[in-house]
Amino acid sequence: MAKKSWMYAVLEAVQYEMRQDKNMIWIFELTPPVASTPGLPVINLEKEFGRKRVVNTGIDENWMASCVLGAGLAGSKAVTYIPYQGNCMCFQVIQNHAGKLRSMTGGVASMPIVFLLEMTGQTPGFAGQHSDYEIDTYYAHIPGVKTVVPSTPTDAKGMMAAAIRDPNPVCYLYPAGLREMMEDVPNEQFTTPLDKAAVRTTGSDITIVGSGGGMPEVLKATEALQKQGMKVEAIDLRSLKPMDTETLVKSVQKTKHLLTVDQSYYTLCPGAEVIARVAENVRGARFKRVAFPDAPPPASPEMFLWMRPNADHIVAAAKKLVG
Amino acid sequence: MAKKSWMYAVLEAVQYEMRQDKNMIWIFELTPPVASTPGLPVINLEKEFGRKRVVNTGIDENWMASCVLGAGLAGSKAVTYIPYQGNCMCFQVIQNHAGKLRSMTGGVASMPIVFLLEMTGQTPGFAGQHSDYEIDTYYAHIPGVKTVVPSTPTDAKGMMAAAIRDPNPVCYLYPAGLREMMEDVPNEQFTTPLDKAAVRTTGSDITIVGSGGGMPEVLKATEALQKQGMKVEAIDLRSLKPMDTETLVKSVQKTKHLLTVDQSYYTLCPGAEVIARVAENVRGARFKRVAFPDAPPPASPEMFLWMRPNADHIVAAAKKLVG
């Protein structure tokens, strides 16, 4: 156990698996697979495993994702780290090939692969393409890939290990806004299931469901609300597909109030799916969504930060819903 | 007024606009812009407007969509017809450029353009990539583009005329399963709003909401249910973004039962958004979704046709929900 950043935790999981499997591949573009943390050895996948297995490529994210898919089809485990700028450049090959090939081949295709898709949502000033947080929906609608979005260094490690060992293609979303998050993470390898939501706090007044980059604000709001006496059940979705309906339904059966929180655009944000699943299964509950408006994030910090859901927004919405 | 197919109705609208505006452009790949209907002149945009304005390109749907965007930015109206095989090849440029450029430029960008995106969903035997119906969700999550999906030749014409005249980029989804549909469509040009759902039948027992390729089965089911005494309010979404919340909410306030129908995959299908919007606004209603399972469509007609929602499925689900 040691304090680790998100990326250190992830690379630790990857390093372990690459040591186990000498065929395993890592493809990157801008982000060298290097991380360090005080008291632990520096991880540098490129140095350790060499340039035949770990490659820095030109600016072609579609090639990166396709390469990993082809490696999988040839029987090799493979992971690619797609920087957020290119996280839709590779959309078609994941949606139309990786997602469908198991079905289209009648179960024959081998795809032990992971698409590590960076998302932003974090940077005021960068505007539109560099501050958006939206791919959760795009990737979660695809059948045949598992789409997960960890929100803590510990889950990041456990879910990366699980994703690499999973024989299915996994879209592993990395909200880059969590880059600086530090927490105690076990040093040994472990796996975290790819299909289970995490109940972060239990409560009976309201269920608040978030995921990925939005989770820190959900937890902040939960703390504030609890201080004010509201019993909040805060759920971290973790897996968008498959979605853990059972945990969601059980919670709202109890609380009868469901608030979803997304940094993704409102229309068809993951929260819409959460509400729909619960509404199909729980009668008489009350529902509300907090999400980024259906607008690209503007550059100006004044505009951007006002639009991105934060703990204050969540607290106010929860009070309104329950009150 | 004359009996017209979907495509005849659409090309009639396009031809009218291209005659008004001698700069307007049409880009296609496989599907020549040609249509005929008994008693009316053959429409052939390529012949009428020449190869400088109407171009058949190589297999590069990203170029087609980008070209139309660039034409728009240069001040020309432009439409491209993307065949269903390529309807995600052009995803990134629509998601990350067309959808964001008005915001990113502070309102400066000129984009009087239409992406006519063919979808399938119709062909047993073609499997996976050639029988899927899924892009409604992908395109409806994008901010800054209007995403519509007409389901009748009349709406097809009116919404194409409106889309061309709209100064915003419009993703105009064409469910190719409706290719053979014929109906009386006015000969003169007219526009149909891009933000209004259509209430196809009014009723007080249940609201059934569908769109695009799924509408014929919704209407068939509605007829069957009405014969059995159920008062069905059948709503055709028509516009996915912006979505006509008001019409949906009003209807379910009355019926208290909402059944959504989608040929799109269950998770994050348009019906999820419909349910979420209504659930946020109507208390105590009951909800159900009928959708394609989260599985790529297999080739075998036995499997595919069993999986695709049809009138029987809808009738049974409606009875169960109301009963």
Added chain:
Amino acid sequence: MSELEHDEVSRETPESDQIASPSRRTFLKGVAGAGAAVSLISKGAWANGEIGFWAKDLPNDKLTEMFRTIVRIRWHERTMVDKMITDPKYRGYNHFYAGQEAVATGVCAALNNKGPFDQLDLVYSTHRPTGHAIAKGVDMKKMAAENDFRATGLNGGYAGEMHLSDKSCGFIGADGMIGPGHVIATGSAFAFRARGSKQVSVVFGGDGTYATPHFHAALNNAALLQLPFIYVLENNLYHQYAHYSYSCPMKDIADAARTYRIPGVVVDGQDVFQVYNAAKTAVDRARAGEGPTLIEAKTYRYYNHWGAPGAEAGQLGAFGYDPLAISSFRPEREVRAWMQRDPVDICRNTLINWGVLTRAQADEIEAAAKKEAIEAFAWADQQPFCKPEDGLKNVFVEGVVPARQFG
């Protein structure tokens, strides 16, 4: 069989006519009376073959095997056409490969198609896969069943023609999209290089693939990383309803290889031995770690872009060189000219000239191929349909997904 007695087609080598079925008569008209020309041309092709010398050195059984593969593909095509026209219950469709057989055959003859998966060379195919599949070693019976969506088909009825695949012989499979497969195929090559394997990754693609953004991506990355990757571009002059000059500024697409500093080879796609020679050179290079090759095979498809069940001649979706389609895009003279250089005839005549086969032996091989194809389709006809609820399988490796169509 009655057609043997009623054969109307006159050819130089009458023995081989005896296996022409009536359903192929119209089709064969293009070749009719052209026997003399064919053998001249095949001599020319042979002479050419001297330059790329690999094929000449092959043992007789390997050469015979190549002829067998060509005629197996051809008879698979012809039998399928017959099914489509005569059997109203038949549901399969096909993107026919007749006319292009020498390309798949020559390339796959240079590959490793048997053994454990981690030693097989891999083939990525297209929307036009059945010829590639047969050449790579896919079982014809199972493929026929798959193409008619049977539960015991090659891929359990999930694939159909546009997604046929067979890991057991390294046939990664068909892909209905134009472009992505080429890039994906470089990923397999990347994996081979990473694990120090001698395998190679081969992708087939049409002239239509040149204009895709994927063309650049596949070749540039393969070249930069010196991947064991071979891009076999079958230039049959058309992508669907457009001549390739609409999407490519060069006469020889292979010229594009210059940019990537890799070999770009133009080869006569009608002569299986020339194709083999080019492929063998590329495979040797790839195995030696010298990087990728772009092979452009000049070839031609005899039929329309695709054939649908229940098709009738003269209509779109039919096969045979229907007059309608020809007038709209392929000049009849062009079709006839290419038929004079039929890959079956060229291979046959070359092997007879080389003394590898007698005419009688060649006829025997062809008769066996015909028999195999007929039996394959007959077997497929007997296979069970899929169970509807199996549609929920094979989304993930484990389990089934929930039904959602019932609400």
Added chain:
Amino acid sequence: MSELEHDEVSRETPESDQIASPSRRTFLKGVAGAGAAVSLISKGAWANGEIGFWAKDLPNDKLTEMFRTIVRIRWHERTMVDKMITDPKYRGYNHFYAGQEAVATGVCAALNNKGPFDQLDLVYSTHRPTGHAIAKGVDMKKMAAENDFRATGLNGGYAGEMHLSDKSCGFIGADGMIGPGHVIATGSAFAFRARGSKQVSVVFGGDGTYATPHFHAALNNAALLQLPFIYVLENNLYHQYAHYSYSCPMKDIADAARTYRIPGVVVDGQDVFQVYNAAKTAVDRARAGEGPTLIEAKTYRYYNHWGAPGAEAGQLGAFGYDPLAISSFRPEREVRAWMQRDPVDICRNTLINWGVLTRAQADEIEAAAKKEAIEAFAWADQQPFCKPEDGLKNVFVEGVVPARQFG
């Protein structure tokens, strides 16, 4: 201003030193003492310039204007660096263009930048846009305000540096993605051809764009359709932290033009007149309906990939050729060598050699440029911040979208 008296840098042309600010001293060390070399090289460049003859025939005011543009870009850069280091309230970031000024200037000097929108030539820029913007005619004050996200900025604070745009001078604008802009730019060219206009569409892009799939798509389609399109590839040797040889198998990327059967021109990107000559030729071709040109300008950026506000030298996100970044990817000798061929000096010396400008006049122009830049940033500083709720505007042409962040 005190820096005029305390100048420490020794150069051949002392007058021009007087406008070097202390904050540029470190930066100027690379150029220091290299005056002689500079003028030799600029002579060479001039000799070269004789070949492409257009620039030599230009009237004096046009040539002077080019020098003015170069120094305006340079002083915009330097002033921004000062802001970042000295003003803790300043929020703008920048992808600096210093070192590459001659490319934007030479290209835009060959374009039509004034008049009604339907007669303007259009420029598509990149994540590194401020040089292109100034050269195309964007107002420096408004741009400075935009880069600090002010409501009265060029784009109302929605754009920031990576999306600057200004329709009034045909600056379609910056785009933060690598690749797509090139293809989109061909669409404008397509529109021009369709409406019979003489406008041309120009895209700037780095060496990093070569490996994108969009490179092929843009050039192939532009070539096939003979579009009035110019692809200006600024090869500054690096894309972020990789040398271009990691993603391109050629020394001259312009060689790739061969495939498309279009001119591929390599030009000295440090000499504005050579750039102008190449651009002028390309523009004339395009206007005459003769199709696209690929121009590769060999150039270099002095600063790091990008600079962030509050940056400190020696850290990533800083500017200046910091030792850390150099040792990790750019050899210090390489940076110094390129600084010897500074585009400001080359232009200045050429014009003095040509008798177009006296030293005094050149100094005056540079002093005015400095003043303009300082005033622009000062003006920007006074501008109001954006109203939060305006974030719901400019999604569609009409209206606002609903707030959703409050539930």
